[in-house]
Amino acid sequence: MHSSVTSLAAILGLGAVLLALPHALSFSQQEILVFLTINVLVVASYRLLTLTGEWSLGHVVIMGVGAYASALLSKRLGVYVPVSMLLGAVTAAMVALALSFPLFRMKGFYFLIGSFAAGEIIRLLWKRFRDPFGGPKGIKKIDPMPDFDIGIYAFDFFEPVSYYYLALAVVGVSLWIMWRIERSPVGLTFHAVHWQDRLAEASGVNVRAYRTLAFVLASGFAGLSGALLAHYIGTINPNSFDVEQMVFVLTWTIVGGTATFYGPILGCVVLTILNEIVLREAGFEQMRPLIYGLILILSVLFMPKGLESLVRGALSWQNARKKKVGETQATE
Amino acid sequence: MVELLAQTGLNALYAASYTALVAVGLVLIFGVMGVINFAHGELFMLGAYAIVAVYADWNLPYLVAVAVGMTFVGIVGLGMERAFFRPLRDNPLGGLVASIGFLMILQALVSMGFGVRMEHVPPVTQDVIVISEKVRLPVFRLAVILAAVVLLASLWAFLKRTRFGWALRASAQDPEAAALQGISINQTARIAMFIGAALAGVAGALTAPLISVNPHMGHSVIVTAFIVIIVGGIGSLEGAVIVAVAYAFVHTFVTTFFDGVIADIVGLLLLLVVLIVKPTGLFGSTDRA
Numbered sequence: 109m110h111s112s113v114t115s116l117a118a119i120l121g122l123g124a125v126l127l128a129l130p131h132a133l134s135f136s137q138q139e140i141l142v143f144l145t146i147n148v149l150v151v152a153s154y155r156l157l158t159l160t161g162e163w164s165l166g167h168v169v170i171m172g173v174g175a176y177a178s179a180l181l182s183k184r185l186g187v188y189v190p191v192s193m194l195l196g197a198v199t200a201a202m203v204a205l206a207l208s209f210p211l212f213r214m215k216g217f218y219f220l221i222g223s224f225a226a227g228e229i230i231r232l233l234w235k236r237f238r239d240p241f242g243g244p245k246g247i248k249k250i251d252p253m254p255d256f257d258i259g260i261y262a263f264d265f266f267e268p269v270s271y272y273y274l275a276l277a278v279v280g281v282s283l284w285i286m287w288r289i290e291r292s293p294v295g296l297t298f299h300a301v302h303w304q305d306r307l308a309e310a311s312g313v314n315v316r317a318y319r320t321l322a323f324v325l326a327s328g329f330a331g332l333s334g335a336l337l338a339h340y341i342g343t344i345n346p347n348s349f350d351v352e353q354m355v356f357v358l359t360w361t362i363v364g365g366t367a368t369f370y371g372p373i374l375g376c377v378v379l380t381i382l383n384e385i386v387l388r389e390a391g392f393e394q395m396r397p398l399i400y401g402l403i404l405i406l407s408v409l410f411m412p413k414g415l416e417s418l419v420r421g422a423l424s425w426q427n428a429r430k431k432k433v434g435e436t437q438a439t440e
Numbered sequence: 441m442v443e444l445l446a447q448t449g450l451n452a453l454y455a456a457s458y459t460a461l462v463a464v465g466l467v468l469i470f471g472v473m474g475v476i477n478f479a480h481g482e483l484f485m486l487g488a489y490a491i492v493a494v495y496a497d498w499n500l501p502y503l504v505a506v507a508v509g510m511t512f513v514g515i516v517g518l519g520m521e522r523a524f525f526r527p528l529r530d531n532p533l534g535g536l537v538a539s540i541g542f543l544m545i546l547q548a549l550v551s552m553g554f555g556v557r558m559e560h561v562p563p564v565t566q567d568v569i570v571i572s573e574k575v576r577l578p579v580f581r582l583a584v585i586l587a588a589v590v591l592l593a594s595l596w597a598f599l600k601r602t603r604f605g606w607a608l609r610a611s612a613q614d615p616e617a618a619a620l621q622g623i624s625i626n627q628t629a630r631i632a633m634f635i636g637a638a639l640a641g642v643a644g645a646l647t648a649p650l651i652s653v654n655p656h657m658g659h660s661v662i663v664t665a666f667i668v669i670i671v672g673g674i675g676s677l678e679g680a681v682i683v684a685v686a687y688a689f690v691h692t693f694v695t696t697f698f699d700g701v702i703a704d705i706v707g708l709l710l711l712l713v714v715l716i717v718k719p720t721g722l723f724g725s726t727d728r729a
Contacts, residue, residue, distance in 0.1 A: 217476055217532065218715055220536065222711075222715050228704075229709065232701050232708070236702065355540055355541070355544055394551075394552075395552075397544040397547060397548040400544060404537065404540065404544070405523075405538045408524070408528065408531075408537050408538045409524060409538070412534065
């Protein structure tokens with residue numbers, strides 16, 4: 109009872125901070141905050157995919173599928189933008205479902221290479237077919253989110269603050285759904301498929317169906333994040349979703365650690381702050397790939413469980429101390 | 441038509457030569473160390489930049505520049521082995537991810553050193569062997585093909601005829617048994633990494649005067665190399681050479697009769713089909729996968 113009250117208070121407090129945050133930032137920092145919010149959804153969905161033990165190199169391209177689908181639906185067919193975003197997510201999930209048939213015949217680094225190849229094929233299709241994908245130059249002038257008024261707040265999407273609130277709501281709901289999925293029997297089965305796939309299979313779990321489910325769900329959320337990105341920046345092209353972007357996602361995820369829900373989010377937030385504050389202020393912005401590459405190697409070498417292992421270490425140390433204090437009080 | 445086919449065949453033979461060098465290096469590294477080097481395309485890129493620096497900027501003879509490039513990239517390979525492949529030996533996925541990080545570092549360093557724009561390498565020779573009106577073979581392309589054949593033949597001789605070669609093949613087949621026979625795993629890993637990287641470097645150095653040299657040129661190289669080694673069967677050197685030649689012909693002909701992007705798509709589809717139907721590749725043995 110007590111712990112649920114504190115966690116509720118913590119969530120409300122975090123919510124208040126996140127709502128107030130943009131007002132303490134400059135315009136360009138607000139823009140970065142929007143990207144950060146979208147990237148949080150990308151890494152959280154990537155972790156959902158890795159729950160079953162497979163690492164994909166096509167996740168950013170799947171995100172791009174959502175972006176292209178939503179951009180084209182709104183631009184060509186005049187679909188209302190919020191609806192086209194959801195349809196973008198559905199398209200990404202459907203493409204992932206189609207890809208799962210070849211890809212889940214593979215495991216380990218065969219899956220890794222297979223997902224890389226599948227992603228490259230999709231990017232080459234965008235590049236090759238000027239109609240409808242716009243070729244190497246991509247899609248420009250993507251319809252912005254239409255402004256609307258909910259009574260207490262008027263959304264004006266030329267302001268990053270408004271888009272931030274929209275993204276925060278979408279990402280918040282998505283994270284909550286992913287959290288619920290992981291805590292459900294389905295989520296527990298994902299873990300079983302990862303750590304004990306033979307045992308799970310012997311217990312009657314359809315391992316491949318669960319792998320596919322995790323892949324499709326994760327891709328749907330990735331597609332949603334892509335749609336959010338497309339209607340914010342207004343221009344997308346095949347290079348917006350290339351290997352370099354995938355390396356950023358990999359780095360955030362690995363630096364954060366995949367053992368807990370918050371690990372990759374932590375990695376994304378910490379590295380983005382590091383990037384924007386340290387690198388940009390110091391004028392080293394163009395060294396970002398270099399530093400990300402270095403961080404990726406160092407964390408694989410020296411911190412294989414990620415940043416969250418440091419947090420967990422600190423927590424367990426604190427718990428142990430509390431326990432000790434409790435024990436000494438009891439003996440007194 | 442016959443002339444077009446002949447000319448395309450010659451172009452394919454040239455593409456096959458450097459593709460085979462890159463793919464064989466990648467297979468050698470995988471065979472001995474059990475890790476896929478994602479930065480292999482960037483080693484090719486480094487070899488090409490060695491030509492830009494030594495041959496184009498410092499005006500040293502082309503062959504000297506090729507030798508410098510080959511050795512330099514081989515040493516970079518040794519550095520990679522020591523820095524992350526060795527500590528991550530029990531974690532092949534970790535090694536792969538670390539090499540992805542290294543790829544970013546190499547691209548960034550070259551961009552900072554040379555700029556992101558395309559580099560122009562002056563032609564080494566402009567002589568052309570005229571076979572007929574429409575079939576021409578530039579002498580330089582012929583030289584690249586011959587160099588690749590010589591390099592691959594000497595690699596084959598090294599692997600089959602020397603003690604180091606035996607040790608290398610032994611540790612590729614069974615690292616533990618090889619170690620029990622007194623073969624140093626670290627040493628064979630170093631040799632494999634040096635040769636594998638140097639082959640990628642020499643491929644980049646040989647082709648630099650004929651292609652656009654830029655910091656992101658490694659991407660298409662690694663995609664091609666992946667297609668070749670997976671279709672050929674990861675770990676099979678002969679398979680890599682045969683498929684490199686076959687793939688270069690398919691790719692060149694599709695490029696000539698359709699376009700380059702379609703050719704890339706065809707290649708990647710081929711890779712996926714092989715991964716689905718026979719993940720061990722056309723020439724791989726089942727137990728190594």
